[in-house]
Each structure stands twice: as structure tokens, then as C-alpha cells.
Amino acid sequence: MTGPLNITSIRVRVLSPPEGSLKAVCSVTIDEAFVIRDLKVVANDKGTFIAMPSRRVSDRCPQCAAKNSISARYCNDCGTRLPQRRPTLDRSGRPRLYVDLVHPISSECRVHLQAAILQAYTAECASMGEQVEAGASGEAPHPQPAPESPPGTPTATSSGAT
Numbered sequence: 051m052t053g054p055l056n057i058t059s060i061r062v063r064v065l066s067p068p069e070g071s072l073k074a075v076c077s078v079t080i081d082e083a084f085v086i087r088d089l090k091v092v093a094n095d096k097g098t099f100i101a102m103p104s105r106r107v108s109d110r111c112p113q114c115a116a117k118n119s120i121s122a123r124y125c126n127d128c129g130t131r132l133p134q135r136r137p138t139l140d141r142s143g144r145p146r147l148y149v150d151l152v153h154p155i156s157s158e159c160r161v162h163l164q165a166a167i168l169q170a171y172t173a174e175c176a177s178m179g180e181q182v183e184a185g186a187s188g189e190a191p192h193p194q195p196a197p198e199s200p201p202g203t204p205t206a207t208s209s210g211a212t
């Protein structure tokens with residue numbers, strides 16, 4: 051293996067318009083054999099980075115067994131008041147409402163993966179920009195004729211002068 055991950059393909063879907071800080075959703079193929087979907091490109095005032103596929107932390111209603119977010123106070127399904135739960139806190143002391151489904155365990159791997167995805171994201175944005183420019187210049191050769199002298203006007207003017 052040449053790098054921490056042998057990334058053989060990256061597919062980027064740039065969101066247009068972006069959904070807040072969420073700019074794109076990607077899937078990454080490892081070794082032409084294993085696909086990770088739903089990686090996200092996020093940009094905010096701290097920079098542009100990737101977010102791992104994640105799921106909401108949930109548990110089940112004691113009354114009807116429906117799944118609810120760990121932060122929900124009432125069951126979405128039956129409305130029962132849910133017991134007070136204590137979501138685990140992340141490093142900055144906020145409740146952890148999402149958990150990563152896959153994630154790199156070495157910083158080398160994280161850096162490698164993020165660099166590859168951001169490169170693909172930048173390339174995709176650039177190619178979208180070119181398409182937009184090509185479309186705009188494609189309309190330029192077909193300007194509408196200026197409606198200043200319609201065919202009937204000279205007749206009307208001459209009859210009026212006569």
C-alpha cells in the first residue's frame with residue numbers, strides 16, 4: 051500500500067445552493083472494493099473540512115418502542131414524556147447527538163482522506179464553474195434584434211408625412 055488508504059475513486063455531489071455550512075456530499079471507494087458513502091464537505095468560519103458519515107444517537111420509547119433522538123423530551127410517535135436521559139458529552143462539553151459511523155483512527159489517515167476529498171471537491175466546483183461560463187457565453191451569439199424599426203414603421207411614417 052502506498053498511503054494510509056488506497057483511495058481509488060471519489061464522487062462528489064456539490065450542493066447548489068449549499069445547505070448552510072454543508073457544501074457537498076461524497077462517496078469514497080477504497081481499493082476499488084469498499085465504498086464509504088455520505089461523507090460531507092463542510093465549510094464555516096474555521097475553514098473547509100470533511101465530516102464523517104454519522105447517525106443520530108437515539109434510544110427507544112419505554113411505552114411504544116419507537117426510536118427517538120437522545121435529546122427528545124417527548125416520544126415522536128405516542129407523545130409519552132420520555133425519561134430524563136443524559137447524553138454523553140463531547141470534548142467541548144456539548145451533548146453528543148450524533149456518532150460517526152466510520153472514522154479514521156490515525157491523524158495521518160484523516161489528513162490523507164481530507165486532502166483527497168477536498169481536492170476532488172475543489173475540482174468539481176471548478177468544473178461546475180466552467181459549465182456555467184460555457185452556458186452563459188453560449189447564449190451571447192443569439193442576441194434578440196433590437197425592436198426599434200419594425201417593418202410597418204416606414205409605411206406609417208410616410209403615410210403620416212403625406
Ligand SMILES: [Zn+2]
Nearest residue numbers: 111114125128
Ligand atoms: Zn412512544
